[in-house]
Amino acid sequence: MQDISLHILDIIENSVRAKASLIKIEIIREMMRNELIFIIEDDGIGMDYNTLESAQNPFYTSKLERVKKVGLGIPLFKQNAEMCNGRFELESELGKGTKLMAIFQYDHIDRMPLGNMKDTFVGSIIGHPEVDFDIVLKNIELDGTVDEFIFSTREIKKELGDIPLSYPDVMTFIDQLMEEGIKKIKMEEF
Ligand SMILES: Nc1ncnc2c1ncn2[C@@H]1O[C@H](COP(=O)(O)OP(=O)(O)OP(=O)(O)O)[C@@H](O)[C@H]1O
Numbered sequence: 001m002q003d004i005s006l007h008i009l010d011i012i013e014n015s016v017r018a019k020a021s022l023i024k025i026e027i028i029r030e031m032m033r034n035e036l037i038f039i040i041e042d043d044g045i046g047m048d049y050n051t052l053e054s055a056q057n058p059f060y061t062s063k064l065e066r067v068k069k070v071g072l073g074i075p076l077f078k079q080n081a082e083m084c085n086g087r088f089e090l091e092s093e094l095g096k097g098t099k100l101m102a103i104f105q106y107d108h109i110d111r112m113p114l115g116n117m118k119d120t121f122v123g124s125i126i127g128h129p130e131v132d133f134d135i136v137l138k139n140i141e142l143d144g145t146v147d148e149f150i151f152s153t154r155e156i157k158k159e160l161g162d163i164p165l166s167y168p169d170v171m172t173f174i175d176q177l178m179e180e181g182i183k184k185i186k187m188e189e190f
């Protein structure tokens with residue numbers, strides 16, 4: 001993986017495959033702690049204890065269709081976070097959902113760039129209109145100043161009424177909203 005947005009995309013796809021109806025994503029730059037934090041939570045089918053343990057090791061997958069019989073998404077994300085003096089936590093409950101947290105040392109020399117989060121978000125939202133997304137982006141500066149951007153497809157759907165998310169103007173609207181949010185919290189700097 002060349003950037004963190006590809007990890008996020010993989011985690012979102014895992015949640016979608018787990019039949020999540022709501023995916024919550026939080027990205028926080030915490031300058032006082034020098035951390036870049038990713039929290040992704042879904043209300044999908046969840047994992048039992050064995051699957052949860054296996055998922056954190058390479059070579060486990062429940063995908064049937066695959067040729068290479070390995071699941072690498074989670075282990076690689078974990079490895080990258082830990083390599084950057086960070087942490088990785090995965091919690092799951094069968095029938096309830098799954099929560100993942102990855103923390104990177106923000107200024108670690110090996111930390112990969114964030115990548116194009118806007119396209120990752122917009123692509124996931126448009127690509128999975130049946131799934132709702134709650135996105136919270138936060139920037140906490142050294143002096144404690146907090147900038148926050150909150151986005152919810154449920155709110156947008158409420159406003160849209162009968163107009164589907166796939167409607168071209170809606171896509172443009174979501175794209176612009178996301179771009180403004182990213183600017184507001186200075187995520188280009190992350
Ligand atoms: N959010 C989730 N809910 C339920 N099960 C999950 C979730 N995320 C991962 N899993 C389980 O963990 C396995 C490993 O996930 P991982 O992303 O590492 O590999 P993969 O998705 O199978 O393959 P790859 O990501 O390499 O294409 C999945 O096959 C699935 O069984």
Ligand SMILES: [Mg+2]
Nearest residue numbers: 010014073074
């Ligand atoms: Mg995966």
